[in-house]
Amino acid sequence: MTTDRKDPVTDQRTAPARDGSEPLRPSDHVDSDETITQPALGLVGWLRWAWRQLTSMRTALVLLLLLAIAAVPGSIFPQRMANPNGVTQWESDNPGLFPVLDGLQMFDVYQSAWFSAIYILLFVSLIGCILPRTKHHWKALRTRPPRTPARLGRLDAFREERVEGVDAAHAIDLAGRQLKAQGYRVERYDGRGAFSVSAERGYLRETGNLVFHAALVGVLLTVGIGGGFAYTGQRVVVEGTTFVNSLLDYSSMNRGRFVDDAALSPYAMKLDSFDVTYQPYGEAGSGQAGDFSANVSVTHTDGSTSEDAVRVNHPLKLDGDSIYLLGNGYAPTITVRDADGDVVYSDSVPFLPQDTAMTSTGVIKVTDGLPEQLGMVGFFYPTQVPLDSGAFASAYGDLLNPVLTLNVYAGDLGIDDGTPRSVYALDVTGLEQLTGGDTGTDSIELAPGDTADLPDGLGTITFDDVTPEDADPALGYAESVKRFASLQVHHDPSALGVLVFAVLATLGLLVALFVPRRRMWVKATPDSDGVRLEYAALARGDDPTLPDAVEQLSRKHREALEG
Amino acid sequence: MQLDPVTMDSFSVVLVWTAVSLYVLGFLAYAVDLANRSQASLAARDAAAKSAVAKQLAGVGARGTAGGDAPDVAGASATAAAAAPPRYLWGRIGTSLTWLGFVFHLGATLLRGLAAGRVPWSNMYEFAMTGTLLITAVYLGVLFWRDLRFLGAFMTGIVSLLLGASSLFYVEITPLMDPLKSVWLIIHVFVASLGTAFFALAFAISVLQLLQARRERMAVAATEAPSRRSMLRTIPDAEALEGLAYRFAIIGFIFWTFTLIAGSVWANDAWGRYWGFDTKEVWTFIIWVLYAGYIHARATRGWRGTRSAWLAIVGFAAVLFNFTIVNMFFEGLHAYSGLS
Numbered sequence: 087m088t089t090d091r092k093d094p095v096t097d098q099r100t101a102p103a104r105d106g107s108e109p110l111r112p113s114d115h116v117d118s119d120e121t122i123t124q125p126a127l128g129l130v131g132w133l134r135w136a137w138r139q140l141t142s143m144r145t146a147l148v149l150l151l152l153l154a155i156a157a158v159p160g161s162i163f164p165q166r167m168a169n170p171n172g173v174t175q176w177e178s179d180n181p182g183l184f185p186v187l188d189g190l191q192m193f194d195v196y197q198s199a200w201f202s203a204i205y206i207l208l209f210v211s212l213i214g215c216i217l218p219r220t221k222h223h224w225k226a227l228r229t230r231p232p233r234t235p236a237r238l239g240r241l242d243a244f245r246e247e248r249v250e251g252v253d254a255a256h257a258i259d260l261a262g263r264q265l266k267a268q269g270y271r272v273e274r275y276d277g278r279g280a281f282s283v284s285a286e287r288g289y290l291r292e293t294g295n296l297v298f299h300a301a302l303v304g305v306l307l308t309v310g311i312g313g314g315f316a317y318t319g320q321r322v323v324v325e326g327t328t329f330v331n332s333l334l335d336y337s338s339m340n341r342g343r344f345v346d347d348a349a350l351s352p353y354a355m356k357l358d359s360f361d362v363t364y365q366p367y368g369e370a371g372s373g374q375a376g377d378f379s380a381n382v383s384v385t386h387t388d389g390s391t392s393e394d395a396v397r398v399n400h401p402l403k404l405d406g407d408s409i410y411l412l413g414n415g416y417a418p419t420i421t422v423r424d425a426d427g428d429v430v431y432s433d434s435v436p437f438l439p440q441d442t443a444m445t446s447t448g449v450i451k452v453t454d455g456l457p458e459q460l461g462m463v464g465f466f467y468p469t470q471v472p473l474d475s476g477a478f479a480s481a482y483g484d485l486l487n488p489v490l491t492l493n494v495y496a497g498d499l500g501i502d503d504g505t506p507r508s509v510y511a512l513d514v515t516g517l518e519q520l521t522g523g524d525t526g527t528d529s530i531e532l533a534p535g536d537t538a539d540l541p542d543g544l545g546t547i548t549f550d551d552v553t554p555e556d557a558d559p560a561l562g563y564a565e566s567v568k569r570f571a572s573l574q575v576h577h578d579p580s581a582l583g584v585l586v587f588a589v590l591a592t593l594g595l596l597v598a599l600f601v602p603r604r605r606m607w608v609k610a611t612p613d614s615d616g617v618r619l620e621y622a623a624l625a626r627g628d629d630p631t632l633p634d635a636v637e638q639l640s641r642k643h644r645e646a647l648e649g
Numbered sequence: 650m651q652l653d654p655v656t657m658d659s660f661s662v663v664l665v666w667t668a669v670s671l672y673v674l675g676f677l678a679y680a681v682d683l684a685n686r687s688q689a690s691l692a693a694r695d696a697a698a699k700s701a702v703a704k705q706l707a708g709v710g711a712r713g714t715a716g717g718d719a720p721d722v723a724g725a726s727a728t729a730a731a732a733a734p735p736r737y738l739w740g741r742i743g744t745s746l747t748w749l750g751f752v753f754h755l756g757a758t759l760l761r762g763l764a765a766g767r768v769p770w771s772n773m774y775e776f777a778m779t780g781t782l783l784i785t786a787v788y789l790g791v792l793f794w795r796d797l798r799f800l801g802a803f804m805t806g807i808v809s810l811l812l813g814a815s816s817l818f819y820v821e822i823t824p825l826m827d828p829l830k831s832v833w834l835i836i837h838v839f840v841a842s843l844g845t846a847f848f849a850l851a852f853a854i855s856v857l858q859l860l861q862a863r864r865e866r867m868a869v870a871a872t873e874a875p876s877r878r879s880m881l882r883t884i885p886d887a888e889a890l891e892g893l894a895y896r897f898a899i900i901g902f903i904f905w906t907f908t909l910i911a912g913s914v915w916a917n918d919a920w921g922r923y924w925g926f927d928t929k930e931v932w933t934f935i936i937w938v939l940y941a942g943y944i945h946a947r948a949t950r951g952w953r954g955t956r957s958a959w960l961a962i963v964g965f966a967a968v969l970f971n972f973t974i975v976n977m978f979f980e981g982l983h984a985y986s987g988l989s
């Protein structure tokens with residue numbers, strides 16, 4: 087078993103300063119002979135000392151551990167970036183604690199000052215560490231293997247043989263050729279009555295290490311810079327409608343600072359249909375929805391059209407954008423008529439699903455055409471069942487018994503003053519509730535195709551049944567309500583770069599961890615009745631196969647000598 | 650004969666429990682083995698002491714190590730081995746039982762996969778089943794390379810506990826959720842489990858390393874030789890254990906690096922971004938950084954040895970935490986435990 091413990095004898099022979107072929111290591115590396123000295127006097131001395139502290143192994147280690155610890159709170163508290171609704175929820179659950187933690191940036195951990203400080207320091211340390219090592223390694227790659235130590239017997243792995251009837255110089259020639267064939271770099275050192283060859287291999291180990299660390303810098307830079315060229319937009323598309331890839335047509339859009347207004351290529355996409363299947367009643371996972379597919383017709387920028395689908399795990403690639411399916415739901419089609427029977431409102435309104443059985447909520451805002459503005463808060467149950475409490479629930483995600491319930495509010499919706507309002511929420515201040523709750527009037531309850539009177543003789547409301555004419559009647563309600571797909575359009579040119587650097591890092595790591603770096607010496611000393619052959623090896627880092635390597639070398643060498 | 654999935658799955662459960670029982674028996678055998686080893690260590694020590702005394706009486710042993718613990722520190726295994734080549738019968742029984750358990754365990758896992766018609770690592774119950782299978786496979790595989798049976802009790806212990814506990818996560822076979830329908834489920838999760846298996850081995854060795862290092866420190870400190878029996882005398886010294894733990898940890902680390910990358914590629918297909926600081930992503934990253942720290946620690950003066958061993962232990966604790974607590978209690982996109 088070879089060990090890494092420092093042996094004063096071997097260490098002094100392989101001290102980095104001696105021959106320059108050793109990889110450069112921070113001064114507190116276990117293989118390093120330097121010690122961090124007290125700072126020399128003067129500003130330059132201090133700066134030099136501080137820099138060496140920052141680029142030391144210990145600092146790198148402490149920063150790595152700090153990074154690990156600092157990442158933890160981001161998994162405990164909801165993060166604005168990933169889960170903004172969770173943050174709002176947390177705030178209303180813990181109103182007292184929230185401001186304190188928010189002050190500590192606990193809800194933006196990965197953009198926080200303290201998290202950034204740790205990784206920036208780590209990467210400064212990293213760069214400060216690899217630059218001198220790269221320079222050194224560049225030189226080391228062209229350094230000859232070191233002089234053969236005088237007393238080989240004291241090295242990690244050693245073997246001694248005697249042979250007769252061979253020429254010592256010839257034996258060393260032969261060993262040199264063998265080592266060279268094994269990928270060693272060799273150098274002859276003859277003298278003092280002995281012949282020897284010094285061989286070294288595994289420079290690739292240090293190369294791999296440097297590639298690994300440099301690739302990490304590559305990942306960070308690509309993420310940092312590439313983010314500026316990325317954009318992500320979200321858009322809800324109801325069956326039968328079209329959206330155009332332009333800033334105006336998105337419900338939300340995040341873009342990097344280098345993305346200008348003209349960056350989006352103006353293709354258009356129509357959602358022809360949305361497919362989903364449900365695990366039938368009585369089978370394992372009953373009601374589970376799957377095989378989602380948003381079937382779209384794309385109108386490309388050159389005017390040509392094509393049909394395609396956006397599915398989970400299969401984003402649609404278009405003009406450098408990737409289009410993802412993030413969610414789906416129902417968009418009941420509602421028509422409101424005034425007291426004279428004239429249509430004042432007709433739209434398919436996306437309702438947001440609240441549970442796996444697709445109980446959904448949505449808001450309808452009738453702004454014009456009636457004496458007062460109307461707001462309606464609706465619940466949609468694709469398969470409605472009454473609960474014991476009398477309330478409704480949905481038992482299944484598919485349209486088996488669709489029911490829409492609505493509470494009607496009248497008054498000023500507060501849209502006219504230009505304040506932006508969410509289309510999914512109704513601000514009831516300034517509105518008078520007309521149905522449901524304590525009003526004494528029942529909520530409106532509709533199945534597809536039903537029409538009901540609005541309160542106060544305002545008019546009527548219809549839940550349109552959109553089943554196509556040619557549909558199979560046996561399907562019942564299956565196509566009576568439109569569905570919507572929530573799509574995300576994502577453009578991130580850096581992703582590929584990040585992947586390339588990550589793969590490079592992995593390759594570097596494999597090389598750095600598994601290429602053995604070792605030195606071998608073969609020495610032949612002629613004496614009275616033959617030649618004394620010494621084989622020795624020294625490993626840098628972990629190298630459990632070292633004794634085997636010496637063993638093999640000596641066997642092959644003697645076979646060649648004798649054969 | 651045509652078996653329906655439900656029947657196959659119930660067979661699979663029976664096989665799991667058979668495997669657990671065999672592992673427990675294996676654990677007991679290994680425990681007896683460890684007890685025998687400590688006894689053997691004592692016998693070997695007595696023998697060594699006797700011969701030293703004899704030498705001294707004969708005026709040969711000038712080194713005066715009769716009462717000291719010096720040979721103990723240098724390599725107890727060598728001393729013990731030299732005194733009487735031990736045959737560790739119970740160790741071999743333990744290994745045979747573990748092999749048998751492994752066969753049943755493998756059968757259980759295959760049956761579950763066949764019943765589900767997909768890879769058997771798609772929810773927590775199945776991860777636990779496949780993960781522990783891989784831990785055992787790696788342990789048994791490593792035995793071909795090197796005699797690490799002194800780890801047997803530890804490994805069978807961990808595996809019996811985890812596999813037994815996996816019944817807590819039992820869920821019926823249900824169809825995959827859409828995001829899981831991907832080749833990356835096969836690759837990413839499998840490689841993560843493989844990485845975990847190597848981390849587990851590194852963890853077990855690091856624990857032994859700490860115990861061994863403590864014993865060595867005490868042996869050096871003690872002037873009067875404490876005549877305590879210890880199986881630790883029959884296993885490699887702390888430094889050799891450290892080297893071993895390191896080798897497994899770096900293999901695990903490579904797999905984990907790959908897991909991280911494959912996960913990002915998958916997330917980029919399934920969720921529309923390659924990295925989003927989802928809780929599971931964060932913990933995978935934390936584990937990666939912890940093991941990077943461990944690898945560094947081994948190369949940092951003052952950190953090699955006991956301190957770095959602690960990092961390997963913390964790293965594996967994080968792996969287990971990631972698998973259990975994070976899966977069950979932390980909110981995130983990785984909601985695939987199958988539990989509700």
Ligand code: HEM
Binds near residue numbers: 209945
């Ligand atoms: C982003 C943070 C870093 C990570 C994730 C990281 C990771 C790693 C890994 C996985 C290895 C093992 C591969 C090998 O041995 O070649 C390693 C080795 C090494 N790292 Fe880093 N590192 C980081 C920063 C640094 C910094 C800042 C320094 C300089 C102080 C440094 C110096 C070294 C050295 C000298 C080795 C070789 C260790 C040996 O001789 O075994 N690393 N690092």
